[in-house]
Amino acid sequence: MAQTTRNPSLAVIPGDGIGPEVVGEALKVLTATVGENAFDITHYELGAQHWLETGEVLSDDTLAELAGKDALVLGAVGAAPGSTTIPSGLLERGLLLKLRFAFDQDVNLRPSIRYPGVTSPLSQAVLDKGPIDFVVVREGTEGLYAGNGGTLRAGTPQEIATEVSVNTAFGVERVVRYAFELATRRRNRLTLVHKHNVLVNAGGLWRRITEQVAEQFPQVHHDYLHVDAATISLVTDPQRFDVVVTDNLFGDILTDEAAAITGGIGLAPSANINTARTFPSMFEPVHGSAPDIAGKGIADPSAAISSMALLLRHLGREADAERIERAVAADIAERGTAARSTSQIGEAIVTRLG
Amino acid sequence: MAQTTRNPSLAVIPGDGIGPEVVGEALKVLTATVGENAFDITHYELGAQHWLETGEVLSDDTLAELAGKDALVLGAVGAAPGSTTIPSGLLERGLLLKLRFAFDQDVNLRPSIRYPGVTSPLSQAVLDKGPIDFVVVREGTEGLYAGNGGTLRAGTPQEIATEVSVNTAFGVERVVRYAFELATRRRNRLTLVHKHNVLVNAGGLWRRITEQVAEQFPQVHHDYLHVDAATISLVTDPQRFDVVVTDNLFGDILTDEAAAITGGIGLAPSANINTARTFPSMFEPVHGSAPDIAGKGIADPSAAISSMALLLRHLGREADAERIERAVAADIAERGTAARSTSQIGEAIVTRLG
Ligand SMILES: CC(C)[C@H](C(=O)O)[C@@H](O)C(=O)O
Ligand SMILES: CC(C)[C@H](C(=O)O)[C@@H](O)C(=O)O
Numbered sequence: 218m219a220q221t222t223r224n225p226s227l228a229v230i231p232g233d234g235i236g237p238e239v240v241g242e243a244l245k246v247l248t249a250t251v252g253e254n255a256f257d258i259t260h261y262e263l264g265a266q267h268w269l270e271t272g273e274v275l276s277d278d279t280l281a282e283l284a285g286k287d288a289l290v291l292g293a294v295g296a297a298p299g300s301t302t303i304p305s306g307l308l309e310r311g312l313l314l315k316l317r318f319a320f321d322q323d324v325n326l327r328p329s330i331r332y333p334g335v336t337s338p339l340s341q342a343v344l345d346k347g348p349i350d351f352v353v354v355r356e357g358t359e360g361l362y363a364g365n366g367g368t369l370r371a372g373t374p375q376e377i378a379t380e381v382s383v384n385t386a387f388g389v390e391r392v393v394r395y396a397f398e399l400a401t402r403r404r405n406r407l408t409l410v411h412k413h414n415v416l417v418n419a420g421g422l423w424r425r426i427t428e429q430v431a432e433q434f435p436q437v438h439h440d441y442l443h444v445d446a447a448t449i450s451l452v453t454d455p456q457r458f459d460v461v462v463t464d465n466l467f468g469d470i471l472t473d474e475a476a477a478i479t480g481g482i483g484l485a486p487s488a489n490i491n492t493a494r495t496f497p498s499m500f501e502p503v504h505g506s507a508p509d510i511a512g513k514g515i516a517d518p519s520a521a522i523s524s525m526a527l528l529l530r531h532l533g534r535e536a537d538a539e540r541i542e543r544a545v546a547a548d549i550a551e552r553g554t555a556a557r558s559t560s561q562i563g564e565a566i567v568t569r570l571g
Numbered sequence: 572m573a574q575t576t577r578n579p580s581l582a583v584i585p586g587d588g589i590g591p592e593v594v595g596e597a598l599k600v601l602t603a604t605v606g607e608n609a610f611d612i613t614h615y616e617l618g619a620q621h622w623l624e625t626g627e628v629l630s631d632d633t634l635a636e637l638a639g640k641d642a643l644v645l646g647a648v649g650a651a652p653g654s655t656t657i658p659s660g661l662l663e664r665g666l667l668l669k670l671r672f673a674f675d676q677d678v679n680l681r682p683s684i685r686y687p688g689v690t691s692p693l694s695q696a697v698l699d700k701g702p703i704d705f706v707v708v709r710e711g712t713e714g715l716y717a718g719n720g721g722t723l724r725a726g727t728p729q730e731i732a733t734e735v736s737v738n739t740a741f742g743v744e745r746v747v748r749y750a751f752e753l754a755t756r757r758r759n760r761l762t763l764v765h766k767h768n769v770l771v772n773a774g775g776l777w778r779r780i781t782e783q784v785a786e787q788f789p790q791v792h793h794d795y796l797h798v799d800a801a802t803i804s805l806v807t808d809p810q811r812f813d814v815v816v817t818d819n820l821f822g823d824i825l826t827d828e829a830a831a832i833t834g835g836i837g838l839a840p841s842a843n844i845n846t847a848r849t850f851p852s853m854f855e856p857v858h859g860s861a862p863d864i865a866g867k868g869i870a871d872p873s874a875a876i877s878s879m880a881l882l883l884r885h886l887g888r889e890a891d892a893e894r895i896e897r898a899v900a901a902d903i904a905e906r907g908t909a910a911r912s913t914s915q916i917g918e919a920i921v922t923r924l925g
Contacts, residue, residue, distance in 0.1 A: 295768060305778070306771040314769070338697045338806045342690075361736070361770060368772045372779065376740035378772040382715070386730035412820070414649060415668070416715060417660040418722045418732040424659070425726065445827035452692045452806060452831050466766070470824060473799035477806045 225287040225532055226257045228497070233264040233308070234506025235516035235559075236292025242518035242563030243290065246544075247525045249567045250537050259286075263312055264294045265303055265506075274311035280319060288528055289316065289499040292521065293506040310364060317357050318364075320496035322489035323388065324395050325355035325465075326527065327472040327503060329455075332549040335480035339452060349479055351458035352403070354396040355468025357489055359388040360419075362465040384419045384464070389426045395492055396462035397434040406459035407431075407439040410447045410467055423464065447471060451478055476503055483517030484549065486524035488531060498531055500524040514558045519545055522566055544569035579641040579886055580611045582851070587618040587662070588860025589870035589913075590646025596872035596917030597644065600898075601879045603921045604891050613640075617666055618648045619657055619860075628665035634673060642882055643670065643853040646875065647860040664718060671711050672718075674850035676843035677742065678749050679709035679819075680881065681826040681857060683809075686903040689834035693806060703833055705812035706757070708750040709822025711843055713742040714773075716819040738773045738818070743780045749846055750816035751788040760813035761785075761793040764801045764821055777818065801825060805832055830857055837871030838903065840878040842885060852885055854878040868912045873899055876920055898923035 229244065231237035244258070261279065268274055283289060294313050296303035317325070331337060331349035365381035393409075400407045409427045413420025424441070431439050442450065444467045450457055451474050463471065476485035485503040502520030510516055523545050530538035544566045557565070583598065585591035598612070615633065622628055637643060648667050650657035671679070685691060685703035719735035747763075754761045763781045767774025778795070785793050796804060798821045804811055805828050817825065830839035839857035856874030864870055877899050884892035898920045911919070 305775065306768045309768040310771065336696075338694055340692050340694050343692045366736070366770075366772045368775070370740075371775075374740050374744075376776055378738045378776040380736040380738075380770045380773045382720070382734040382736075384732045384734075386724075386728050390728075412823075414660045414663040415820075415823075416720075416734045417664065418720045419734045421659065421722070421725075422730055422732040445823050448802065448824055448828035449831040449836065452828065466769075469766075469769075469799050470802055474802035474806065474828070477803040482803065 224255060224257045226259070226285070227288055227290060228259055228261055228283050228286040229290045230261045230263050230292065230294075232292040232294040232506065233266065233296070234293055234508045234511035236264070236294065236506055238511070238514065238516050238559050239502060239518040239521035240290060240292040242559055243521035243525050245563050246522045246541060246566050246570070247528075249570055250525070250529070250541055251534070265296055265308060268303065268308065274307060275315055280315075283316070284320065284496060286497045288497050288532065290524070290528065291316070291499055291501040293502065293504065295506045297508040314362060314364075316499055317489050320491050320499065321493065322357045322491050322496070322499060324392050324488075324490040324492050325357035325468060326488040326490055327353040327355060327468070327475070327485065329353065329472070329475040329479050329485065331479040332484070332546055334550050335484070337478055337480050339455075339478050343453065343455070346454065347456045349455045351455070351475070352399060352460050353468055353472050353475060354392055354399065354460060354462045355472065356388065356392045356463070356465050359383055359385060360465035382416070382419055382464075382466075384422050386422065386426060389423055390430065391492060393423075393426050393430045393462055396460050397430055397437055400437045400460040401434065404459040405437045407437050408447075408458060408461050409439065409441045410444050410461055410463040410471065411441075412444050412467075414443065419464070427462070444470070448474060451475060472503055481517075482520070484519045484523070486520050486527055488524065488527040490531065500528040500531075514560065515556070516559050518559050518563050519549065519566075522563065540570055544571070578609060578611045580613070580639070581642055581644060582613055582615055582637050582640040583644045584615045584617050584646065584648075586646040586648040586860060587620065587650070588647055588862045588865035590618070590648065590860055592865070592868065592870050592913050593856060593872040593875035594644060594646040596913055597875035597879050599917050600876045600895060600920050600924070601882075603924055604879070604883070604895055605888070619650055619662060622657065622662065628661060629669055634669075637670070638674065638850060640851045642851050642886065644878070644882065645670070645853055645855040647856065647858065649860045651862040668716060668718075670853055671843050674845050674853065675847065676711045676845050676850070676853060677745050678842075678844040678846050679711035679822060680842040680844055681707040681709060681822070681829070681839065683707065683826070683829040683833050683839065685833040686838070686900055688904050689838070691832060691834050693809075693832050697807065697809070700808065701810045703809045705809070705829070706753060706814050707822055707826050707829060708746055708753065708814060708816045709826065710742065710746045710817070710819050712819075713738055714819035736770070736773055736818075736820075738776050740776065740780060743777055744784065745846060747777075747780050747784045747816055750814050751784055751791055754791045754814040755788065758813040759791045761791050762801075762812060762815050763793065763795045764798050764815055764817040764825065765795070766798050766821075768797065773818070781816070798824070802828060805829060826857055835871070836874070838873045838877070840874050840881055842878065842881040844885065854882040854885075868914065869910070870913050872913050872917050873903065873920075876917065894924055898925070
């Protein structure tokens with residue numbers, strides 16, 4: 218087989234809620250950037266609907282197929298919080314987290330940029346301190362997301378439920394190293410966020426490894442914040458951040474707050490990177506399936522579109538990545554206040570690709 | 572012994588950093604409110620300095636003495652983050668958390684009020700939506716704070732560190748019930764914050780119990796937010812919250828963000844309540860020891876002073892509690908922008924007690 222000349226293969230999982238809507242626009246922009254036939258694209262209907270129809274979240278066969286792809290694009294999965302038709306966590310743990318873990322996507326990369334002109338919930342005094350532009354390197358394969366834990370005497374007054382955060386030197390080291398390397402290509406500042414005064418075991422490990430790796434990056438200034446203090450800095454002094462490195466759950470929490478202060482979760486892209494390149498990486502907006510606005514054609518596809526830039530960068534197409542990023546930035550800067558539909562935003566960005 | 576006529580006894584632990592400074596003003600206001608001899612006050616020198624001098628964090632004898640008090644007042648404990656003279660977590664886990672756990676302080680009550688005129692990092696558009704006035708009921712004796720977990724092969728490339736979140740029906744039920752009762756005395760709205768789509772065991776327990784208790788409070792409207800989404804609402808729509816109930820770690824994180832948006836951690840009081848009244852409750856500002864500004868006489872004592880209102884309310888002196896709250900609110904409303912010292916703020920509040 219002429220493997221050397223084949224196109225990169227892309228698995229697309231539109232998912233639930235607004236997932237298919239935003240992914241549609243993301244693929245439109247991707248195609249406009251690299252051409253119709255640059256990628257071999259296969260769609261996979263997975264998510265709430267698929268589960269309701271088939272009783273299957275993700276089969277071993279599908280997982281094996283996905284493993285052979287060069288990259289994955291995901292819209293959003295998950296039932297509405299509080300839904301009772303779909304068991305809590307079924308899709309999140311059975312599909313989204315399953316992919317992150319099965320494909321060893323250790324670095325969950327989440328850039329936060331405030332584009333000029335975007336409405337922010339922060340005061341002018343805070344915004345006037347300077348541009349907001351940082352990246353959270355969230356660990357993606359350990360911590361409280363490991364799925365360890367259980368329940369005893371469920372449903373009785375004697376119930377005990379546990380969740381275990383699992384942290385390994387191996388797992389922490391690779392993301393901390395990635396974060397330091399990233400900092401050298403940015404403003405040479407790194408902040409470790411944890412809660413080592415309470416979580417002494419996990420926090421101790423993160424601190425020790427950060428100090429060790431730091432020795433190899435003398436040009437990077439590094440500091441430390443407890444996670445509670447970090448939520449304060451995000452609203453009072455977000456400019457202090459360049460690269461933030463943190464565990465899976467703290468990263469989940471901080472990146473939603475980060476998305477909010479920079480103008481909303483509709484703009485925040487993410488990459489789930491398998492740094493060893495033994496499995497496909499996965500690109501998805503930070504936002505969820507947003508069942509409340511699904512099907513109305515009003516979801517903002519900017520986050521999904523920006524995720525395509527992260528995809529292209531990962532595949533070595535830096536110039537194409539930057540074309541998308543410039544088009545998105547220009548669209549956001551000039552979008553004004555008039556409401557636009559999902560596809561209007563997608564088309565406006567295509568037009569700006571130049 | 573004439574137990575029936577004795578004064579309530581108060582143990583005061585000024586602690587580290589700015590702790591002694593803010594506690595000094597808090598006691599000044601307390602005395603001005605209830606009179607010189609209303610309480611039997613004993614000071615305990617515990618914290619970083621005490622440990623450096625004696626090698627002891629909290630002796631069994633001191634713990635037993637404290638157990639006999641009617642209430643505890645705490646300033647702040649803890650070394651500077653990143654300090655190497657004091658082992659990470661030693662004072663937090665050995666003193667502050669030790670007291671919360673030994674005295675079974677199940678409800679960690681943290682009100683968040685935005686006083687008119689206080690500078691907030693939020694935009695005018697968000698502030699204009701209405702007053703911000705909510706209470707976080709943080710569970711205080713379980714979760715990731717239980718101190719379960721450990722380390723294998725510490726310091727080696729094969730290190731594994733775990734942290735276990737322990738949640739019991741008993742522990743969750745009592746704080747959820749407290750939160751619903753509190754909601755009936757407020758605006759009848761309760762929000763459970765958790766992450767049940769990932770932490771299915773603990774999240775499942777919290778949800779089930781909340782649904783059960785809700786049946787006994789039909790007048791209270793209750794909803795649910797994932798913790799990541801809650802950090803967004805806190806900056807985009809804080810007015811949506813009335814009573815928030817959540818676990819120990821999520822409560823820690825959300826109350827710092829809440830303090831930030833309402834004008835700073837210098838204003839946020841807290842009560843660690845032993846709801847069974849089998850042990851003393853403890854009253855402390857949310858802020859920490861702030862080593863960077865310690866000894867300068869510039870720390871804002873408002874949070875420590877407001878904590879005295881929570882103390883008096885807990886001891887059944889509602890009118891006195893309200894006097895302090897009114898004096899603090901008036902001082903904050905009219906403080907303007909001129910810098911004042913810790914003691915100037917304390918004295919201004921004393922003057923306003925009327
Ligand atoms: C949907 C959920 C499982 C997921 C997470 O917690 O990681 C989401 O919040 C995210 O941040 O990608
Ligand atoms: C000092 C620390 C142990 C403490 C906590 O995490 O509970 C503090 O942050 C708080 O919120 O009271």
